[in-house]
Amino acid sequence: MRGRLSSPTVSAERDFIAEHRDDLLADLDQWLRIPGISAQPEHHDDVRASAEWFADAARRTGFPTVAVWDDGPWLPAVYAHWRSDDADAPTVLVYAHHDVQPVDPLELWHTDPFDPTVDGDVLRARGASDDKGQLLFHLLAVRAHLAATGRTSPAVNLTFIVEGEEESGSPHFEELLATHRDELACDVVVVTDTGMIAPDVPSTVTGMRGMVSATVNFHGPDLDLHSGVFGGAVPNPATAIARLVGALHDGHGRVQVPGFYDDVLELTDDERDLFAKVPDDAADFLGVAQSRALSGEQGFSTLERIGARPTAEVNGIAGGYQGAGHKTIIPSDAFVKLSFRLVADQDPAKITRGVQEFVRANTPDGITADVEFEGDGVRPCLVPLGTPAYEALSGAISEAFDGAQVLPTREGGSGPEAGLQAAVQAPLVFLGVGLPDDQIHAPNEKVTVPMLFKGAEAAALLWSRFAAVGRSALTGG
Incomplete structure (x- = not known):
């Protein structure tokens, strides 16, 4: 079923999200209370409980196929799939993780890390930003997408793979990918485990080290x-x-x-020009780092040093x-x-x-x-600028941010994205809304709540954009 609802504001997707914000916060409050710390064996039952919680949330959202995968050496992962009614719809694979980092040293937390607290626009708890908040906005996004378009199924075949060992280095993820290769076949991958430069500067990651x-x-x-x-x-x-x-x-x-x-692979002149547009306040950076000086490879900006070098x-x-x-x-x-x-x-x-x-x-x-x-190492991952997948993503983010230019950035951290991309042989893009001061992996982790709603809006808009681009263009076929 197709169609689009009229909206007195920017988009019907935004209207729906505004009306259902409390749903996201209520669900987050429940999920963040589960201490699914994959690095600590005494919390492995909690990792399972975390997986089962998200599986149930996906079913409540409407996903007809949901499973907790525990058929290998990996900690429980969640698979969810919702097939589009459109026969020629592209297949999108959303990657995220539900496990969280240890909370040590506990004495540095201002609040209980597993008792979520909201203070104005800030929600504080372990996993609030990395990665439960950033994953959960996608379920609200699916509901907004359906409501805004009048559809009874997504405009794309939508698959979620939610890992349970990312915070332990994803030691078994490539084996999981090999075991479930057929279920995870896709035309494009969306990773939702990264961030943006600032609340008023929309951006998307174009590389992981x-x-x-x-x-x-x-x-x-x-x-x-x-x-x-x-x-x-x-x-x-x-x-x-x-x-x-x-x-x-x-x-x-x-x-x-x-x-x-x-x-x-050196940055091109065009890429360096785009990097130069990213706000780069040394004092702010040093304040977040609680350092007193910058250092590193000469001839490169701080942003280039931490992402592209x-x-x-x-x-x-x-x-x-x-x-x-x-x-x-x-x-x-x-x-x-x-x-x-x-x-x-x-x-x-x-x-x-x-x-x-x-x-x-x-x-x-x-x-x-x-x-x-430590193992065989992690391969780097790069998202080329200007591809149909990248243009669809940046267009959706821009619309969610009222037409602002979306800047490319590079993520200084490392993850399993390159292995995922190699396994499914599909282009990959990043939709993340964490902020540099979210204190992920540190005491007092937080997420800025309006950023979660921006992420939900961008995701709700993205599925229609991917459908409009089509399978052939997304895959380069």
Whole structure:
């Protein structure tokens, strides 16, 4: 059934959402109370409860096919599908996750992390922004889409895959994708696990960085030695690990891992021009970071550094005595934890080999090095500008923001998006409404409630836009 309702405001979709805002907040209040922390085994029953809650919410919305997938080593994921009545409708796969981060340190929270509180436009709870709030607005969006268009089914075949292990690094997600390949076949993917620049600056992510993580262990003497007797005569692992860290960057902030920049897809002049339009207030950025200075690779803006350039960071370093006072030793062991964020066209396997070469070159005689990598790494993901899928998405966001220009950004973090895109072989776009100060992964996580309603409106508009573009154009066929 087709048609469109008249609206005294911008859109019928917006009217419906305005009339049903309390529905979204009431559902969020229930769901956010479930502490589905995937990283902590004692909360795995809560992860299941979280999956079952969303599955029930999808059924209440009208999805005729809903299942909790627990038929593999992964924690429970949710699958929902609603087939369009239009035979030639494109199929859209919406990706999100329902698990949440640990809440430690609990004492830094101003409120109970699993007792949602609303203060004006701010809703505070673990998962409010990442990712329950951003997923749940889609259910309101489906209802708004149907009401605004007068349809009894979506304009697209709509599929949801809601992962339960994203906050644990998605260790089994690619296996889940392989197991359920047929159910997840699609023409375009919409990821709803990112953010925008500011409430009044609509934007969409056009890239996620990949990642390689490693722990470098240095072993020197087979026992701690007296520094007065042996100091200056045998190699010190703590000193050696510090020198390795010091060699990681040159004086211009460039990473010194061999071949690190060989495959980096550089920003085009047009992309840099668009990046330059993004508001970039150093004071605001430093305030959110609670830092006192900017740093990084020279020749690039802060926005480019955190989204479009690869990086290397020291996540932890230790060796020898850590207690009060002093203990004059040459420690037997030292270690450093490193993470490398990758951008488009960089291959985690090649970076892994480069890191091994870098460690060999910076391991002195008398020190034994062991490098432990966290899995195979995460591949980077890039959304080309100007594709039909990107234009449909940016058009829907622009309409939800009253015609404002939608700016492209790059997400500095990493996720399973590249693996998802490779598995389904479909173009991918990002619809997220989190804000930089949402404090995701930190105490006092929050979401700005009006942003959730903007997200719902953009999603409600997007399904009709994808249908108008058609399957062939979306897939490039």
